[in-house]
Amino acid sequence: MENFLQIDRAEILKRFIPIATSAHKGVQGHALIIGGSYGKTGAVCLASKACLKSGAGLVTAYVPKCSYGIVQTAVPEVMVITDDYMEHIVSIHFDLSLQAIGIGIGMGQHPDTQHAFFNFVKANKTALVIDADGLNILSRNKEWLSLLPENTIITPHAKELERLIGTWDSKEDMIKKATLFSKEFKLIVVAKGAPTYTIDKDMVYENTTGNQALATAGSGDVLTGIITGLAAQGYKLTDAAILGVYLHGAAADIALPETGHHSFIASDCIAYLGKAFLSLENIQ
Numbered sequence: 001m002e003n004f005l006q007i008d009r010a011e012i013l014k015r016f017i018p019i020a021t022s023a024h025k026g027v028q029g030h031a032l033i034i035g036g037s038y039g040k041t042g043a044v045c046l047a048s049k050a051c052l053k054s055g056a057g058l059v060t061a062y063v064p065k066c067s068y069g070i071v072q073t074a075v076p077e078v079m080v081i082t083d084d085y086m087e088h089i090v091s092i093h094f095d096l097s098l099q100a101i102g103i104g105i106g107m108g109q110h111p112d113t114q115h116a117f118f119n120f121v122k123a124n125k126t127a128l129v130i131d132a133d134g135l136n137i138l139s140r141n142k143e144w145l146s147l148l149p150e151n152t153i154i155t156p157h158a159k160e161l162e163r164l165i166g167t168w169d170s171k172e173d174m175i176k177k178a179t180l181f182s183k184e185f186k187l188i189v190v191a192k193g194a195p196t197y198t199i200d201k202d203m204v205y206e207n208t209t210g211n212q213a214l215a216t217a218g219s220g221d222v223l224t225g226i227i228t229g230l231a232a233q234g235y236k237l238t239d240a241a242i243l244g245v246y247l248h249g250a251a252a253d254i255a256l257p258e259t260g261h262h263s264f265i266a267s268d269c270i271a272y273l274g275k276a277f278l279s280l281e282n283i284q
């Protein structure tokens with residue numbers, strides 16, 4: 001039987017950790033964002049920037065060669081390392097000390113990328129957030145799910161979730177199936193939608209922020225970056241997911257009087273993240 005908890009500001013304040021006055025970038029966590037392919041480097045730019053804007057001390061992007069100049073130009077604060085191949089990722093190798101990795105956004109599903117993803121998950125022990133094509137690759141290779149570290153966070157939208165767990169006939173049925181899936185593979189499932197449910201075994205956390213302005217390209221990529229950034233800072237992975245979803249929605253709610261529903265874009269979600277954090281800190 002699932003236990004439900006509505007996540008409002010009071011619940012978030014129980015989990016939110018302000019940054020220490022003595023902090024420096026070396027203690028704020030180093031996150032790696034792996035993704036991108038020809039024509040979809042923007043997803044990595046959005047996720048990497050959101051990751052930094054969530055408080056991670058260092059962010060590196062791992063991208064195919066064609067994405068190098070784009071990420072360096074779009075987000076100069078982010079370090080970039082590249083795959084050997086030009087248009088998509090064919091192998092994933094790096095020598096970094098990391099606290100969290102976000103993988104899958106804009107990555108595509110080329111057979112070579114699937115192979116690289118398999119070798120990566122087989123060897124990886126770092127806290128992991130998987131989105132988009134990382135999830136699509138897992139849907140095609142469900143036997144790889146058992147290779148993921150315990151409490152890996154997956155962030156599917158409805159279509160991606162359906163590819164993983166099959167169809168459902170009601171919200172209750174979706175939650176039941178996602179709960180079974182979370183328990184079977186020991187994963188934290190962020191079932192994105194309106195509202196988003198974070199499902200961690202028998203616990204179901206219903207988010208209370210966000211609005212239809214988020215129905216725009218790249219808003220999920222931003223969420224992946226936020227959650228990865230929080231995980232890199234050492235939040236318990238369930239809390240990173242819950243807090244990330246809340247802040248992502250809060251940024252969209254705070255932006256609304258300025259942008260309206262129509263003109264809000266994913267970059268606005270990143271731009272308003274600061275005000276979302278401030279709404280927790282009571283700093284004017």
Ligand SMILES: NC(=O)C1=CN([C@@H]2O[C@H](COP(=O)(O)OP(=O)(O)OC[C@H]3O[C@@H](n4cnc5c(N)ncnc54)[C@H](O)[C@@H]3O)[C@@H](O)[C@H]2O)[C@@H](O)CC1
Nearest residue numbers: 040041042043105106107108132133157158159217218221
């Ligand atoms: N600027 C960029 O580089 C962008 C890259 N993106 C990347 O593009 C790739 C494809 O992602 P997509 O999500 O478009 O492809 P998908 O094929 O996974 O999902 C889109 C399909 O799912 C359907 N759908 C049904 N319910 C939905 C729901 N609740 N939310 C979202 N879609 C729902 C849509 O109608 C559409 O047919 C990913 O790698 C993603 O990261 C996108 O994030 C968009 C922005």
Ligand SMILES: Nc1ncnc2c1ncn2[C@@H]1O[C@H](COP(=O)(O)OP(=O)(O)O)[C@@H](O)[C@H]1O
Nearest residue numbers: 157192193194211212214215217218219220221
């Ligand atoms: N109508 C809505 N109300 C609230 N949140 C929404 C709405 N539509 C989309 N979102 C949110 O926007 C994000 C969309 O993610 P996703 O579909 O992966 O986008 P993309 O792949 O383009 O980055 C999710 O966090 C989802 O919950």
Ligand SMILES: [Mg+2]
Nearest residue numbers: 132157220221
């Ligand atoms: Mg997405």
